Amino acid sequence: VRVCAAGLTPGEFSWYPSNHDRNGRQRKWAVPAHEFAGEIAVCGSGVLGYGANDKVFGMNDWYQEGALAEYCLTRPEWIAPKPTNLSHFEAACVPIGALTAWQGLFEHAKLRSNERLLVVGGTGGVGAYAVQLARAAGAHVISTAPTDCLRFARELGAHQVIDYKVVRFDTILLQDIDVVLDTVGGAVLERCRNVLGPRGRIVSTVTTGKEIERSRQDVTSFVVQPDRDQLLEITSRLNNGSLRAFVDRVLPLSELSSAFEGKLKKRRRGKLVADIQSLGAFAASAGR
Numbered sequence: 696v697r698v699c700a701a702g703l704t705p706g707e708f709s710w711y712p713s714n715h716d717r718n719g720r721q722r723k724w725a726v727p728a729h730e731f732a733g734e735i736a737v738c739g740s741g742v743l744g745y746g747a748n749d750k751v752f753g754m755n756d757w758y759q760e761g762a763l764a765e766y767c768l769t770r771p772e773w774i775a776p777k778p779t780n781l782s783h784f785e786a787a788c789v790p791i792g793a794l795t796a797w798q799g800l801f802e803h804a805k806l807r808s809n810e811r812l813l814v815v816g817g818t819g820g821v822g823a824y825a826v827q828l829a830r831a832a833g834a835h836v837i838s839t840a841p842t843d844c845l846r847f848a849r850e851l852g853a854h855q856v857i858d859y860k861v862v863r864f865d866t867i868l869l870q871d872i873d874v875v876l877d878t879v880g881g882a883v884l885e886r887c888r889n890v891l892g893p894r895g896r897i898v899s900t901v902t903t904g905k906e907i908e909r910s911r912q913d914v915t916s917f918v919v920q921p922d923r924d925q926l927l928e929i930t931s932r933l934n935n936g937s938l939r940a941f942v943d944r945v946l947p948l949s950e951l952s953s954a955f956e957g958k959l960k961k962r963r964r965g966k967l968v969a970d971i972q973s974l975g976a977f978a979a980s981a982g983r
C-alpha cells in the first residue's frame with residue numbers, strides 16, 4: 696500500500712509486540728503506526744478483490760511492521776475499501792479505535808440490547824466509537840467525560856454523562872451496570888467493580904499495569920486484532936453517517952517524534968495522524 700496517512704498510537708513502542716517477535720525473541724526497529732489509509736501499489740499473486748490504485752484503509756497485526764513509511768505491506772484480510780466520504784486522514788484514524796470498541800463490546804463483553812453500559816473514557820479514541828456503537832446496538836449508555844467534552848459525549852449518543860473531573864462515577868451509579876468498558880485503567884479500573892450488577896462484566900482496553908495483574912480474575916483485557924468483516928461493517932456505518940470519525944490534527948514528519956514521546960497535547964477530539972505524503976516529499980528532497 697502506498698500510504699497516504701497513518702494514525703498514531705503514541706504508547707505502542709512500549710507494547711510487547713513492538714519489542715518482541717511472535718516467538719518471544721527481541722525485536723528491534725519496529726515500524727510504528729499500525730493503522731493507515733492509502734492506495735494499493737501492487738498486489739501479490741492470488742490476491743482477489745483488490746487492484747492497483749484502489750483506495751483502502753485498515754490495520755496491520757501488531758507483529759507486522761506498521762505504516763509510518765511511504766509503503767507498507769499488508770494482507771487482504773486486514774484492510775477494506777476506504778469509506779467514500781472520509782479523507783485519507785480521517786480514514787487512517789478509524790481502524791484501531793473502532794475495532795477496539797467493536798471487539799470490546801460485542802466479542803468480549805457480549806453486550807446485548809437494553810443492557811446498561813458504562814464507558815469509562817467515552818470521549819477518547821476508543822470510547823467515542825464505543826458510545827456510538829453501543830447506542831446503535833440498543834444499550835443504555837453511560838459515559839464519563841472531562842468537563843469540556845460533556846456535550847460531545849451526548850452528541851455521540853450517551854444517555855447519561857458523568858463529568859469525571861468533578862465526581863467519581865462509583866459515588867453516583869448504583870450497582871446495576873451490566874458492562875463496563877474501561878479505557879483508562881489504574882485506580883479507575885479498580886473502581887469499576889463498585890458499580891457492577893449481578894450479571895456485570897468488565898472489559899478493559901488497558902493491557903498493562905499492576906491493576907490488570909491483580910484483576911485478572913474478573914477483568915477481560917484484550918489486544919485489538921485486524922478484522923476485515925468488522926471493518927466492512929464499520930465502513931458501511933461511516934458511509935451512511937450513522938458512525939462519525941474524529942481527527943485531532945494532521946502532523947508533518949517534523950512533529951512525529953514529539954508525538955511518540957508523548958510531548959504533543961491533544962487539541963481537539965480524535966487521534967493524531969501523520970501526513971505520510973509529506974514523508975515522500977522529504978525523501979525526494981533528501982535526494983532519494
Ligand SMILES: NC(=O)c1ccc[n+]([C@@H]2O[C@H](COP(=O)([O-])OP(=O)(O)OC[C@H]3O[C@@H](n4cnc5c(N)ncnc54)[C@H](OP(=O)(O)O)[C@@H]3O)[C@@H](O)[C@H]2O)c1
Nearest residue numbers: 706795816818819820821822839841859878900917918919
Ligand atoms: N488493547 C488494545 O488493543 C488497545 C487498542 C487501542 C487503545 N488501547 C489503549 O486504551 C487506552 C485508551 O486509548 P484511547 O486511544 O481511547 O486514549 P485517549 O484518546 O487518550 O482516551 C482516554 C480517555 O480517558 C479519559 N480519562 C483520563 N483519565 C480519566 C479518568 N480518571 N476517569 C475517566 N476518564 C478519564 C481521557 O480524558 P481527558 O481528555 O480528560 O484526558 C480520554 O477521554 C490507552 O491505554 C491505549 O493504549 C488499547
